[in-house]
Amino acid sequence: MNGSLITRLLRRDLFWYYRLRLSPDIPQFWRQFWLTMTHLGGARVTVAVCIGGLFIPRTRFAAAHTSVALLVAFLISQIIKRSVSRARPEDSARGTTMIDAPDRFSFPSGHSAAAMAVAAMYALTFPSLGIWLLPIAVLVGYSRVALGVHYPLDVVAGQAIALLTAGLLRLW
Template identity: 45%
Template sequence: MTVHVGLSKIDRALTQQAASRIPDRVGHVLSVVEEAAESSKLWCGAAAVMAVAGGRRGRVAAVAGLSALGLAQLISNGVCKQLVDRPRPPKEWIPHEEVHDRPDSSSFPSGHTAAALAFTAAVAPTWPAAGALAALPAGMVGLERVQSGAHYPSDVVTGAAIGLACAWLVRRTGGRLRGTTAPRATVLRREPGT
């Protein structure tokens, strides 16, 4: 009970600080990035660019990223939000108009953040430069979800953890699947005298 009360106080303080201290221009940029990430448009577009421009490495990274993203959305939106009915942060905490443009679904966890981190973390091992480029908008999406009043910081942290776990799982199972479906070529050596 004490932990829950402490977490609630931290959530409230960080939500109010993010909503009131982030300058309007920065908030506008965050909103543009979040709108691009809505319905995973940003990540699907990034995957398409990687698949076309990155050759085999780009295609592998894109498949891993989209697979992890899909799994993260399934877990965060299809499971967690159905099990945990947490209201969004109170509107009176948010001193700007963005608070009126948010979904009615459960606040817990942040599905946007889960998808963004899943995609980024799954892409990075195969193509580190693409992962680094995706990390900036992924971080911006998480920050925007708090700044706009759509989520508590703990929703975003949980979404990030789900995303990272999904990326790890996809990378781990993807490697195993590649190992079983694409056996290593064996080199036949001729024995001396044959």
């Protein structure tokens, strides 16, 4: 029973991967748009947002909490990623994606976790920012599938880790 449930889940994940993944010959504008979205979830941007917030008196507290959420979500994601060792999509292994994968393991998505951790923590402190940051975090997640380096379940798991981390830190 357990094996068949996991098998069905992975089959659906693969089905949705192929439905959501973009063709490598999409127009240059869209290619650049999704590449930009994916980089918004990378370490350079997410860490810069946290550090930048530390220098603004009004956002200092939120930036400190966001930095902790980012670090915790990153650590949890990396521990799970190394434990599960799920291979990235075949397109990534063949080099037919629109972006190079940062490592060889797929589950969960670190970019999705990072973007959502930053968005969720800032949104919890400044709800008006959430209107902008949360949709961007969702687009970062979609970009990882669209560019061929993650399965949808990887993205959902990364974002769930971030949301749980942010929620628990907010309670603390």
